[in-house]
Amino acid sequence: MNIDWIHFTPWMSLGGGILLGIASALFVLLNGRILGISGILGGLLAPRTGDIGWRLAFLLGMGAAPLVFAAVMPPEFMPVVRIDASEPVIALAGVLVGVGTRYGSGCTSGHGVCGLSRLSPRSLVATLCFMAAGFAIVYLLRHAF
Amino acid sequence: MQHRVTEFFVGLVFGLGLILSGMTDPGKVLGFLDLAGLWDPSLALVMGGAIAVGVFAFALAKKRGLSFFGVDLRLPTQERITQRLVVGSLLFGAGWGLAGFCPGPAWVSMAAGQNKATLFVVFMLIGMAIFEVAERRAQAAQAV
Numbered sequence: 001m002n003i004d005w006i007h008f009t010p011w012m013s014l015g016g017g018i019l020l021g022i023a024s025a026l027f028v029l030l031n032g033r034i035l036g037i038s039g040i041l042g043g044l045l046a047p048r049t050g051d052i053g054w055r056l057a058f059l060l061g062m063g064a065a066p067l068v069f070a071a072v073m074p075p076e077f078m079p080v081v082r083i084d085a086s087e088p089v090i091a092l093a094g095v096l097v098g099v100g101t102r103y104g105s106g107c108t109s110g111h112g113v114c115g116l117s118r119l120s121p122r123s124l125v126a127t128l129c130f131m132a133a134g135f136a137i138v139y140l141l142r143h144a145f
Numbered sequence: 146m147q148h149r150v151t152e153f154f155v156g157l158v159f160g161l162g163l164i165l166s167g168m169t170d171p172g173k174v175l176g177f178l179d180l181a182g183l184w185d186p187s188l189a190l191v192m193g194g195a196i197a198v199g200v201f202a203f204a205l206a207k208k209r210g211l212s213f214f215g216v217d218l219r220l221p222t223q224e225r226i227t228q229r230l231v232v233g234s235l236l237f238g239a240g241w242g243l244a245g246f247c248p249g250p251a252w253v254s255m256a257a258g259q260n261k262a263t264l265f266v267v268f269m270l271i272g273m274a275i276f277e278v279a280e281r282r283a284q285a286a287q288a289v
Binding site for chain 2: 001002003004007008009010012013014015016017018019020021022023024025026027028029030031032033034035037038041042045046053054057058059060061062063064065066068069073077078079080081082083084085087089090091092093094095096097098099100101102103104105107108109111112113114116117118119120121122125126127129130131132133134135136137138139141142143
């Protein structure tokens, strides 16, 4: 295995991960909920009374992050964004992620962070499945042909 | 109102974490998923850092049973490993590997004005809507 030392960002990734953990901790300890993005978004598509405000507040807060990040952090911390996939591939990926996260009841945040943190066997299975599928697809796209 | 402010703030912290960690860069995500190429292990540290904090929070939350705002915990009760869980997660992983976006980072990148992220979010919502429609049809068919 060859490590990509140029792109490896141990401290920023660890620091960012700790922030994700703090947000998940605050959400369950204050609001009593699992911080799972696919569930928060998906719940807006079948809205029930009194169940919309908290989702919108959370999503607006997330949406404010790029502005706040640019305002408080030195510019060299702003990560470069590389989106190589073509538009049709992105559209297909979007549909797969939308359908898959709803059928699987969660994504990287709900299963990967919160589920593993609460030692849920279901979330462990889900995380192993989406990781394995991600590894497999990238292998197929980059090395198989 | 107290709740809405908290939710906004927690969303902000989560979004900042996604940006700082590198998760909003699909190139970095794919670098992690590319085990056979030049492998970028950063995302393992993202998960490790998040879980290291989360594990204590969830243990405390379960012990208390109530949130500090006095509301009941709304944690999943389903425990069975179902076919839906496995197939859904495999589909999600395939989409994740195709573009390098999962739901949270895509949402943040859309807010940052990335057109491809917006396209991804639109089609992700279409996928979620397909799920809702299919679920309602299945429920209606069962009710008959």
